[in-house]
Amino acid sequence: MADAIWDFLARRDGVRREARETWTKIRPAQFLPLARTGVFDAMASPGVGAALDEVFGSGGWRRPKRWGQPLVTFPAADRAWDVPHASWHLDLDGQIAPGQPTDYLRVFALLADLEPGGGGTAYVSGSHRLTIDWARRRGGGPVRSAEARERLEREHPWFAALCSADDHPDRTRRFMDEDATIDCVPVRVCEMVGEAGDVILMHPATLHTIAPNRREVPRMTLVQGIAAAALPVASAGPKLRS
Numbered sequence: 001m002a003d004a005i006w007d008f009l010a011r012r013d014g015v016r017r018e019a020r021e022t023w024t025k026i027r028p029a030q031f032l033p034l035a036r037t038g039v040f041d042a043m044a045s046p047g048v049g050a051a052l053d054e055v056f057g058s059g060g061w062r063r064p065k066r067w068g069q070p071l072v073t074f075p076a077a078d079r080a081w082d083v084p085h086a087s088w089h090l091d092l093d094g095q096i097a098p099g100q101p102t103d104y105l106r107v108f109a110l111l112a113d114l115e116p117g118g119g120g121t122a123y124v125s126g127s128h129r130l131t132i133d134w135a136r137r138r139g140g141g142p143v144r145s146a147e148a149r150e151r152l153e154r155e156h157p158w159f160a161a162l163c164s165a166d167d168h169p170d171r172t173r174r175f176m177d178e179d180a181t182i183d184c185v186p187v188r189v190c191e192m193v194g195e196a197g198d199v200i201l202m203h204p205a206t207l208h209t210i211a212p213n214r215r216e217v218p219r220m221t222l223v224q225g226i227a228a229a230a231l232p233v234a235s236a237g238p239k240l241r242s
Helices: 002-014 045-054 127-138 144-156 158-161 173-175
Strands: 069-075 106-111 124-125 179-180 185-191 199-202 217-226
Touching: 002 069, 045 106, 045 199, 124 127, 127 144, 127 185, 144 158, 158 179, 173 185
Parallel strands: none
Antiparallel strands: 069 217, 106 199, 106 217, 124 185, 179 185
């Protein structure tokens, strides 16, 4: 699957694996023509299916029409990696109320080894618990990403600092090396890292963002939204963008 992405980028953009000088676009997009060929259907491995059956129940999740949206981030090693401050969001967008933890998941499949600082999605562990608890307390109705993020920033200085630009030398230590406890929930910024072939399931109410790649190799990951079979088709999940 990684080879298919390289071949597609070579044909479309002149990007060659062996020629770093051609890696001029940091985050290439518009991979739908490639996905339509079915080349990413192998993402639906028996192991992934078994994991989804365990979460949703056997037959409890809707199989996508096609599998896999590539997330590719080429290196920009011009400065040290730091915790991102911009574009923090949740995959809700008013379409799914997060009261039921198995309504919707995002599945990330690593197509290449992904080391810290290599462009893997940054996320706040524990943040989904805060969002779910708040959604239950506020009453019914879907929660929008911006609404939830702004509430976290407004009520908790830790989140306000996370979403603010600064050049504090201890930013990484503050957000990644030690937990903060908010409403009895431990939170910390983490990166999605692992080896080629690893798969990560993420709750849609998890606050996350795009991260820079300060390594020497591209980040190559597939992402797929999976919705519970009981959800209406129109609510099968938000646009995937990180």
